[in-house]
Amino acid sequence: MVDLPILPLTVTDAVVRRRGKVLVGPISAELETDGLTIVMGPNGAGKTTLLRLLHGMERVSKGQLTWRVPEPAARAAQAFVFQTPILMRRSALDNVAYPLLVHGVAKTEARARAAGWLEKVGLADSGSKPAHVLSGGERQKMALARALIREPQIVFLDEPCANLDGRATREFEDLLAETRAEGTRIVMATHDIGQARRLAEDVWFIHHGRIHEAAPAEAFFATPQTPEARAFIQGDIVE
Amino acid sequence: MVDLPILPLTVTDAVVRRRGKVLVGPISAELETDGLTIVMGPNGAGKTTLLRLLHGMERVSKGQLTWRVPEPAARAAQAFVFQTPILMRRSALDNVAYPLLVHGVAKTEARARAAGWLEKVGLADSGSKPAHVLSGGERQKMALARALIREPQIVFLDEPCANLDGRATREFEDLLAETRAEGTRIVMATHDIGQARRLAEDVWFIHHGRIHEAAPAEAFFATPQTPEARAFIQGDIVE
Amino acid sequence: EAMKMAVTTSFHNSGLADVLLPEIKADLGLEVHLLVVGTGQAIRLGEAGDVDAILVHSKKAEDAFVAGGFGTHRTEIMYNDFVLIGPMEDPAKIAGARSAAEALGAIAAAESQFVSRGDDSGTHKKELSLWAVSGEVERDVSWYREVGAGMGAALNTASGMNAYIMSDRASWLKFGNKGDLALLFAGDPVLFNQYAYLPVNADKHGHVRAGWAAKLEAWLVSARAKELIDGYQMNGEQLFTFNAK
Amino acid sequence: MNEIVEGLLKAGQLILSLDADLIEISLRSLRVTLTAVLISSVIGLPLGCWLAVRRFRFRRFVIATLNALMGLPPVVVGLIVYILLSRSGPFGVFGLLFTPTAMIIAQVIILTPLIASISHQAIRDLWAEYHDLLISLNTTRRQRIATLLWDGRRALLTAALAGFGRGIGEVGAIMIVGGNIDHATRVLTTAISLETGKGNFALALALGFVLIGLAVAVNLIIHSLSRTERSGRW
Amino acid sequence: MNEIVEGLLKAGQLILSLDADLIEISLRSLRVTLTAVLISSVIGLPLGCWLAVRRFRFRRFVIATLNALMGLPPVVVGLIVYILLSRSGPFGVFGLLFTPTAMIIAQVIILTPLIASISHQAIRDLWAEYHDLLISLNTTRRQRIATLLWDGRRALLTAALAGFGRGIGEVGAIMIVGGNIDHATRVLTTAISLETGKGNFALALALGFVLIGLAVAVNLIIHSLSRTERSGRW
């Protein structure tokens, strides 16, 4: 739909402050056209806030974000999968079709495409269920389909596999690889270090609201530069 | 508070049916006084529904649940950690203190104990935050504290670690072991097979709404009896 | 065909309209839409040209209405009378009074509860003039209750308080919620209550149906109207006396 | 006391005998109020949503005012509409005074703030739920409002029904602008006022009971058509 | 048209000159309505919560009725209260008729269903949110209601304010049971009615503007005290 490339995104000294506390920042970073960045870090580090900041959903107290194109066009080509899926009070199918409807696709076509996406994420039989009866995993799958259906240029994923079972996680990873191959920029937060290893091209390690370490995946996992990152990677390998 | 032991729980032929579809059942099972049961199964298998059924939160269409003591007493000694934490529109501290207030504990004492529990789950600094600003992992920690604060005889945990980081997961497991040691019966759903291996004494493998396989943990992981269970355990080992 | 006429609550309460309107319809083919409002409001409706004629009973205001050019003229149609109502047991003993002023004086002397319309209506103005005659001008007293309401509402209040009140005879007879009240005094000629018909001036308001207003006026002063008005009875009593010239 | 019983009996009588006058004024009541509710809903529901969705400087002031306007004294509304529609007023040429149209206009003025205010309140929680998603999907304000209107339709129905209740029982304004003219602008409430003034309490109460019955019936019909209280959350 | 302007000017004049009568009736209006709102809230808010929390067979019917009762015609309420309080009525001995107390009673009857209905609607979503948790924690129905009342206090305030708006503008019922007696039961709305009947439209409007101003002021004060529209979700 939106053909102008919106990337790269340049973030300069962005700070998100709430109740007088800095939640995230100052952040300076650049997201290039290509890539799959995994955002990691302990609970409460600021991963969600950072993703929302990049997506333009957090009022910045300082600094700025610059997309290649001006705001409205840049907004239209992004998608976000929230940590807690937001359920519209509609059927699963209509939830997935909604972004298309909003962008002027005719109802029948939107539904047909939504049905296709439900199938892709393994919810073929659940389209007619009202979203609120879906199980935890089913909700995440639905949210994923809803985010990808518009074929965004960049997608932010906030722990999208938290409630998925093993098989669904693998299927998710396949789908993500496919999406990546089609040229979609991916930024994803996860706590699953195994998954991070499998998927990441770059890693951002977040600590106390800042990008503590940003590195290519191999380098990060092989030789983390900071003690915090090292501890974090260790800490996760509990077995 | 409630001193009469409420366990064992006997479930006979219980069925949960919604919109003309059987979601779970028929289930027949017994929960003994002691133990830690891990409930596993693919997304949408019925784990959440089963836990809710045991907790008495789903209207059964058939069959029945029998606790050792009659209903009201049995209800008072159970706790539940929901898959999506329910946030009361209060501070984190007041969220955790709430179950005590409901049970007649004085406000100051309730808050003091709640503060202790927040510390236990690693939220010492977040007590004064309104619950809705908490991060995904912080919410799960808060919900856990809120469930355990009343020292229930049995606690149902529905994927309580989905959004926890590695260290928090380990701390959770320690806390759970402690709780178990104090005599609390634990029934927990998880997708993390590693965690299941570490914690489980018994495993219930749920498939299509039924307890497909119920076995001691070692036996289950070593020699799953059904092809579905075998596939499930394999499927999870993605690497 | 329809025209609009503003009338006061006391006229409407009498029920005479229910007798006259169908006859007017039959004789003239004219439907008269009644707007039942307070006297002041009726005059304002006429001034604004929102009705084609008014039928009220407040001579001073009527004269001002004509003098202001809002109405072409004033035609007296009929009169009825005011009566004094009060508690059955009549604590102020007004039943034997020789004049209305004396009756009011007795109420003042006994300091019995008295309900006044207090709404600047024709009835209210008449009541005030009677108080002036009786010499009781001080009305800022606890037993004198100004209720600021129409005739029916004021009667309801009087009934609820078991108080004295001045009412037009028609409203009283038609009034359903009598409670312990009774008609105690009537007949003093000063209590006569003249109704007049005033067509709205078509020079001021072009849309006014002056033709119909004139036809209605002709009918109202006709022998046919006289027969109906004089013949209208309630509980065997004649309520209105036709006196158009 | 027995006026109340008498009123109930009379109400039964009037209804069973299908009294022609009663049917006429009841239908007129319904027509006026339903039309007014419809118009007010078309204005008020989106306005309420808009207030939920939009952040601006004087938002709080506007909302407080709207809340206050829920209590617009009907007599004042009646007066203002009267002055505007009066022959000597700016819209006098249309000759709307003392017609059902004038009554509808007055009711729209009374009901719109009420419906907007209640719907704003009803939609606030839904907006909190949807906020992130709709912002993320880069929806226009128009689309947000449309989505909230649609997904919140059950709650919004309550707002419209509140408007209906308020309208059907209203008398102060429509008395002034309608004039309570027999066979033209008389409705249930103005008839009740009239009978009360005459001291005919039983008849007034009978009409009142008919009115309440009518309001309950409309509510029940709409509730069961829309199945509002039936299915769980939506 | 210029009556409206005149009315505005007169309203300004009355307020600036601190007209003694105006102050008296304004204070009485406030006293009657605030008392009625308080009593109605004490009944209506928990009732609304109770209806949200409790499932029973005739729930839908009760809710539809409550919705319908939002539109209880004030004149009918006035009549019934009048009949009950009148000397020959069952509560005649208390001599409450034509006192502010009677006006408060009538207003409570009008406002309680309104407040209950709006608060039920406001609390429904919150209950959907809390349902599982409060059931799981084995709370008593009383505790559930108390929790919803407390955590939903902001939304419930709107219900109470809607009641205030409705009450302060109400005239039909308090006219009948209060009697609009000068210096005893005259309030702003009954004074407006009176002046309208007298044809003093400008004065009536002036009083109306004072009333609206008062209502806006009360709303603004309460909103800013409670900071309703300020902080994000709670």
Ligand SMILES: Nc1ncnc2c1ncn2[C@@H]1O[C@H](COP(=O)(O)OP(=O)(O)OP(=O)(O)O)[C@@H](O)[C@H]1O
């Ligand atoms: N409005 C706010 N006021 C105060 N603190 C806030 C606010 N919003 C978020 N926070 C805090 O900011 C921190 C970062 O939150 P964020 O949701 O970004 O963490 P996260 O890295 O995504 O954690 P998780 O892995 O648990 O999801 C948390 O500690 C949270 O409590």
Ligand SMILES: Nc1ncnc2c1ncn2[C@@H]1O[C@H](COP(=O)(O)OP(=O)(O)OP(=O)(O)O)[C@@H](O)[C@H]1O
């Ligand atoms: N009211 C309902 N009507 C129809 N289907 C329902 C209803 N409630 C739940 N379901 C379906 O029942 C199935 C079981 O749901 P449940 O939440 O128990 O799954 P789960 O095992 O917990 O899955 P997950 O691992 O994703 O959390 C799901 O497919 C869900 O869509």
Ligand SMILES: [Mg+2]
């Ligand atoms: Mg997060």
Ligand SMILES: [Mg+2]
């Ligand atoms: Mg589940």
